[in-house]
Amino acid sequence: MARRNWDRREVTLAIELYTRLPFGRLHSGNPEIIALAAEIGRTPSALAMKLSNLASLDEDLDRKGLDGASNLDREVWTDFTARPTQFIERARRIVSEIFYREPESSAVLQVTEGKEVERTVKVRQNQRVFREIVLPSYDNQCAVMGKVSPSLLTASHIIPWKTREDTRLDPRNGISLNSLHDRAFDRGLITFRDDLTMMVSSKIVIPDHVRSLFNEDIRLKPAKFRPLPEYLEHHRDVVFEAA
Secondary structure, eight states, X not given: OOXXXXXXXXXXXXXXXXXXXXXXXXXXXXXXXXXXXXXXXXXXXXXXXHHXXXXXXXXXOSSOOOSOOOHHHHHHHHHHHHSHHHHHHXXXXXXXXXXXXXXXXXXXXXXXXXXXXXXXXXXXXXXXXXXXXXXXXXXTSBTTTBSOOGGGEEEEESSOTTXXXXXXXXXXXXXXXXXXXXXXXXXXXXXXXXXXXXXXXXXXOOOGGGGGGGOTTOBOOXXXXXXXXXXXXXXXXXXXXOO
């Protein structure tokens, strides 16, 4: 039997799943890989291999996947990185359709009128989606402190949510931070250089017993989706309180 080529829809779903899985879980025994493979008529091994091929397209990964990405993989990946928010929203709709799940907003919108409510529901959904794709990029740990309680983790936007719509769901626009560092980052009391080392504002007041948590030797180590330099530059120029 001839091998069936992957189509654009399948590659789109594979990329969407790749955004949500920690790098170390791209294997055929992962229940999420097994479930999606069954829905698209692929073996878990074939889907796991596709995810590893996609990892090779993540240019800033320290750990590369397999070097077998197809021309279609590259084309769809380029669409994803060029328009991440639109791509993720579209991919999530497909996921909902194939798993027969109704959008979370449906029950609310059936009983509530008004565009403002609809926008509010979409914002909440997208903020949840952003968390689901940023935290796995840091192996579900804080980028500064390492393992902390999941309830203390926040998917911090580098370019703030309200500033640009096109970066809202871009995993390269997020950093997994604990509540304290997220607040400091949001207020411009810390930022990061292009080499991912921390910069600390002179305006921050740091107690001696936690000073080591605001050390400029601290470096972000994403497992995938390294923050884009242009996003970090925006944060340093617009958000960071240098002095």
